[in-house]
Amino acid sequence: MPLLEVNKINKHFGGLHAVNDVSFTAEKGSISAVIGPNGAGKTTVFNLITGFLTPDSGRISFEKSEITNLKPHEIAYQGILRTFQNLKLSGTMTALENVMIGRHTKSKSGFLSGLLNLPRTWKEEKEIRDSAFSILEKLNIADCAGQEVSSLPFGKQRAVELARGLAGEPRLLLLDEPASGLNIYETAELGSLIRKINEMGVTILLVEHDMSLVMDISDHITVLNFGKKIAAGHPREIQRNEDVINIYLGDFDA
Amino acid sequence: MQGKRYLPVGILFCVIVVIQLLTTLFHVEYFLTQLTMSAYYTLTALGLCMLMGYTGQISLGQAGFFALGGYVSASLTTLDFSPLRDKGIVLFFERISFLQTADNIYGDEILFLNPWIAFAAAVLLTAGIAFVIGIPVLKLKGHYLAMATLGFSIIIYRIVLGTRFLGEADGISSVPSFRLLPGLHVNGDFSARAGNFYIAWVIVIIGLVLLLNLINSRAGRALRYIHGNEKAAGAMGVNTARYKLTVFIISALFASIGGFFLTHYNGGIGPSEAGVMKSVRYVAIVAVGGMANLWGTLIMGTLLNFLSLRGVFGSFDDAVFGGILIIIMIFAPEGIIRPALFRFLMDKVRKRRRAGASS
Amino acid sequence: MGSELIIQYIFSGITVGSIYAVVAIGFNIIYNATGIINFAQGEFVMLGGMTAYSLSLVMPLLPAVVIAVVITAGVGSLVEIVFIRSLKRPSVIGMIIVTIGLSIIIREIALHIWDEQIRALPFFTGTEISSITVLGAHISPQVLWVLGITGLIVAGLSFFFSYTLTGQAMRACANNRTAAGLCGIKTRSMVNLAFILSAGIGALAGCVTSPLTQTSYSMGSDLAIKGFTVAILGGLGNSTGAVAAGLLLGLLEAFSISLIPMAYQDVISIAILLIILLSKPSGLFGSRQAAALMEY
Numbered sequence: 063m064p065l066l067e068v069n070k071i072n073k074h075f076g077g078l079h080a081v082n083d084v085s086f087t088a089e090k091g092s093i094s095a096v097i098g099p100n101g102a103g104k105t106t107v108f109n110l111i112t113g114f115l116t117p118d119s120g121r122i123s124f125e126k127s128e129i130t131n132l133k134p135h136e137i138a139y140q141g142i143l144r145t146f147q148n149l150k151l152s153g154t155m156t157a158l159e160n161v162m163i164g165r166h167t168k169s170k171s172g173f174l175s176g177l178l179n180l181p182r183t184w185k186e187e188k189e190i191r192d193s194a195f196s197i198l199e200k201l202n203i204a205d206c207a208g209q210e211v212s213s214l215p216f217g218k219q220r221a222v223e224l225a226r227g228l229a230g231e232p233r234l235l236l237l238d239e240p241a242s243g244l245n246i247y248e249t250a251e252l253g254s255l256i257r258k259i260n261e262m263g264v265t266i267l268l269v270e271h272d273m274s275l276v277m278d279i280s281d282h283i284t285v286l287n288f289g290k291k292i293a294a295g296h297p298r299e300i301q302r303n304e305d306v307i308n309i310y311l312g313d314f315d316a
Numbered sequence: 317m318q319g320k321r322y323l324p325v326g327i328l329f330c331v332i333v334v335i336q337l338l339t340t341l342f343h344v345e346y347f348l349t350q351l352t353m354s355a356y357y358t359l360t361a362l363g364l365c366m367l368m369g370y371t372g373q374i375s376l377g378q379a380g381f382f383a384l385g386g387y388v389s390a391s392l393t394t395l396d397f398s399p400l401r402d403k404g405i406v407l408f409f410e411r412i413s414f415l416q417t418a419d420n421i422y423g424d425e426i427l428f429l430n431p432w433i434a435f436a437a438a439v440l441l442t443a444g445i446a447f448v449i450g451i452p453v454l455k456l457k458g459h460y461l462a463m464a465t466l467g468f469s470i471i472i473y474r475i476v477l478g479t480r481f482l483g484e485a486d487g488i489s490s491v492p493s494f495r496l497l498p499g500l501h502v503n504g505d506f507s508a509r510a511g512n513f514y515i516a517w518v519i520v521i522i523g524l525v526l527l528l529n530l531i532n533s534r535a536g537r538a539l540r541y542i543h544g545n546e547k548a549a550g551a552m553g554v555n556t557a558r559y560k561l562t563v564f565i566i567s568a569l570f571a572s573i574g575g576f577f578l579t580h581y582n583g584g585i586g587p588s589e590a591g592v593m594k595s596v597r598y599v600a601i602v603a604v605g606g607m608a609n610l611w612g613t614l615i616m617g618t619l620l621n622f623l624s625l626r627g628v629f630g631s632f633d634d635a636v637f638g639g640i641l642i643i644i645m646i647f648a649p650e651g652i653i654r655p656a657l658f659r660f661l662m663d664k665v666r667k668r669r670r671a672g673a674s675s
Numbered sequence: 676m677g678s679e680l681i682i683q684y685i686f687s688g689i690t691v692g693s694i695y696a697v698v699a700i701g702f703n704i705i706y707n708a709t710g711i712i713n714f715a716q717g718e719f720v721m722l723g724g725m726t727a728y729s730l731s732l733v734m735p736l737l738p739a740v741v742i743a744v745v746i747t748a749g750v751g752s753l754v755e756i757v758f759i760r761s762l763k764r765p766s767v768i769g770m771i772i773v774t775i776g777l778s779i780i781i782r783e784i785a786l787h788i789w790d791e792q793i794r795a796l797p798f799f800t801g802t803e804i805s806s807i808t809v810l811g812a813h814i815s816p817q818v819l820w821v822l823g824i825t826g827l828i829v830a831g832l833s834f835f836f837s838y839t840l841t842g843q844a845m846r847a848c849a850n851n852r853t854a855a856g857l858c859g860i861k862t863r864s865m866v867n868l869a870f871i872l873s874a875g876i877g878a879l880a881g882c883v884t885s886p887l888t889q890t891s892y893s894m895g896s897d898l899a900i901k902g903f904t905v906a907i908l909g910g911l912g913n914s915t916g917a918v919a920a921g922l923l924l925g926l927l928e929a930f931s932i933s934l935i936p937m938a939y940q941d942v943i944s945i946a947i948l949l950i951i952l953l954s955k956p957s958g959l960f961g962s963r964q965a966a967a968l969m970e971y
Contacts, residue, residue, distance in 0.1 A: 150548035171533060172534075
């Protein structure tokens with residue numbers, strides 16, 4: 063059953079038709095990938111799904127309800143969380159605090175209870191802190207919980223960003239180039255981590271450049287080029303697809 | 317864990333008491349006047365610290381809200397309703413204490429608005445205006461936001477400067493005393509100096525506690541995340557527009573309440589409180605205190621305002637704050653009250669103690 | 676309103692408006708080169724007028740004006756070297772704070788040098804009562820000086836940026852600082868040149884309007900706000916837009932005198948600023964992408 067349905071979305075930036083009639087679905091419980099050369103529109107598609115951009119036309123639905131025009135925070139409350147390609151962590155806050163913000167949609171205390179430090183918030187704060195910490199433990203980075211995130215090595219920062227996304231118990235997790243900046247070993251580790259997360263019941267949609275990761279873990283791949291979808295299917299089919307090969311290796315007949 | 321948060325507040329309260337006792341001991345009670353005024357300015361700066369330092373929204377309009385609170389109260393409480401005494405509704409209001417009587421400087425009895433009503437009016441008006449201008453203004457960033465808030469400050473300044481009802485260049489004076497509790501009044505009487513000093517600082521402490529709570533709460537975390545990271549905050553479910561607006565309103569209320577109380581303490585207010593220079597001062601105080609540092613803002617706000625009020629800066633008053641801005645931004649962008657600095661000093665002390673113990 | 680009055684208002688409007696335009700152009704030059712909005716822009720105008728006034732007491736008008744412009748341009752250069760360059764972590768808030776601080780310092784220094792008295796340069800030609808008849812209206816010859824010199828400034832800058840090597844180098848820097856640097860352009864010098872130019876044209880404008888509008892130590896901040904309004908109105912970075920917007924604002928202010936009490940005059944330009952910022956920050960002529968502030 064499709065969890066996410068993207069239906070014929072379009073996006074123009076001035077004269078540039080960045081996303082052109084793109085449609086694809088992400089099945090519940092699957093790991094889907096969107097790939098394509100630089101400038102193919104992959105991140106734009108992500109931004110359209112997560113509400114940072116509004117499509118000029120087309121529909122996006124999640125679990126049968128339309129999310130096309132929702133704002134980013136409303137999308138988060140639907141159960142869709144994301145990571146960012148150039149990490150968007152809050153540098154001056156600790157790793158733990160960064161993950162705690164991931165818990166925002168699962169908590170309620172507002173300004174009034176915040177200002178007055180009402181007792182009813184104490185239990186919620188503890189719950190937020192504890193669940194954030196346990197996610198850090200699951201990702202083996204609990205030792206940096208109290209450290210300022212800007213002082214952590216890049217690999218650990220990536221893990222914190224991933225933890226933040228997980229903290230909100232998303233039903234759909236969007237990963238924006240999670241392997242960027244990682245070497246072969248780290249990418250392989252990332253692959254098994256993503257699989258583990260998927261086994262916990264989280265549907266994953268990733269945008270990625272690294273072919274080994276994509277081919278290794280994806281159940282379904284959509285290929286974009288110049289904003290258009292040119293191929294879709296199982297990794298093995300994509301590997302054999304001539305159009306796909308051409309856009310990555312160039313057209314030798316030309 | 318929570319005790320750690322409130323311990324410095326307790327220490328602050330003790331310091332306040334000690335200062336008051338010391339001024340009596342050394343017969344320098346007049347210091348209390350400047351310290352009381354500094355308290356209200358510091359309250360305003362604390363509100364700005366929350367907005368600018370923690371949430372990252374620069375505002376050059378804090379003086380505008382300060383003046384809003386002060387002028388609303390001043391103008392309302394200096395209206396004499398006694399000519400209208402024959403109207404039934406006026407008598408009714410007098411009966412239920414919405415209106416009060418007192419003698420003016422000529423010895424005649426006047427009928428004026430109960431300052432509590434004026435307080436409610438100031439708070440509601442401030443919240444309302446902050447809400448209305450906040451919605452569009454907070455969509456702006458950086459220079460645009462600075463300019464828009466500066467524009468707000470200037471508009472308030474021009475309005476109070478040009479309106480007869482608001483006293484034009486002379487401002488409003490003869491603002492009546494404000495009765496907080498039986499026996500506790502906010503006014504400029506020399507006999508009530510110590511009382512007013514405590515009132516002012518208790519208010520500051522309450523404000524400080526509220527903000528300390530906020531910073532460490534879920535809402536505060538979201539605000540800090542918005543600073544420099546609005547996209548990620550939104551992606552995690554934070555309604556950034558609503559959060560920014562709320563903290564903007566809170567910041568405006570801090571300023572407005574500061575303005576209200578100072579007006580009653582001084583017995584008046586003038587257009588200079590609304591000017592750009594005052595807005596710049598609040599920004600300078602927050603910056604030199606370390607931006608996202610409530611204690612830094614408190615210390616620098618009190619210190620700088622006290623020195624300024626005592627005339628230490630002479631005719632260079634404005635220049636000092638301008639200079640502070642430049643120097644801080646160039647040499648110490650994190651302000652000079654830094655936790656790291658404090659830790660560094662503590663380490664040095666600890667090392668020396670250890671060396672002393674082992675010898 | 677008689678037609679003579681209307682012509683009078685129009686001249687008044689475009690005179691004041693051209694000064695706003697020059698200040699706005701000064702904003703744009705620095706903004707294009709650095710991404711900073713220089714809140715101290717108005718102070719350059721004030722310094723030009725004040726310095727020229729002091730010099731005019733000991734030398735003829737022309738050299739006084741020229742030297743004043745050169746000195747102010749030098750101040751601009753100094754400001755860039757000492758303050759802007761030494762910013763350790765250039766952030767938007769930091770830049771704003773520094774330039775605000777600078778405008779205050781410059782103003783306070785001016786206060787201590789020239790105190791609060793209002794000064795004015797002598798009229799370039801004639802006296803304060805001479806008038807010429809243009810299109811039926813009686814205007815001071817100084818008005819023609821203002822329009823003429825402003826026109827020269829705009830034309831000169833236009834030529835400079837389009838046809839001279841240095842001007843094109845500055846535009847390259849504005850477009851993409853890294854690429855320009857890689858082409859061998861000394862970006863630091865370009866930034867400094869931007870400040871020199873902005874300060875210079877500001878000073879010139881200050882000199883030429885001084886006989887008409889007088890010069891006082893505090894005029895800088897009001898001018899800065901209006902200049903900024905005009906810059907935004909015309910599209911930040913767009914100097915042709917700035918000229919059009921400046922004239923527009925000047926005319927609006929001139930004609931509103933008949934409608935709004937003097938005390939609220941300045942509220943007009945601020946109201947316009949707020950309306951523009953809140954509805955279309957890219958201004959009348961700018962594009963939405965340009966409105967997204969440049970990274971410093």
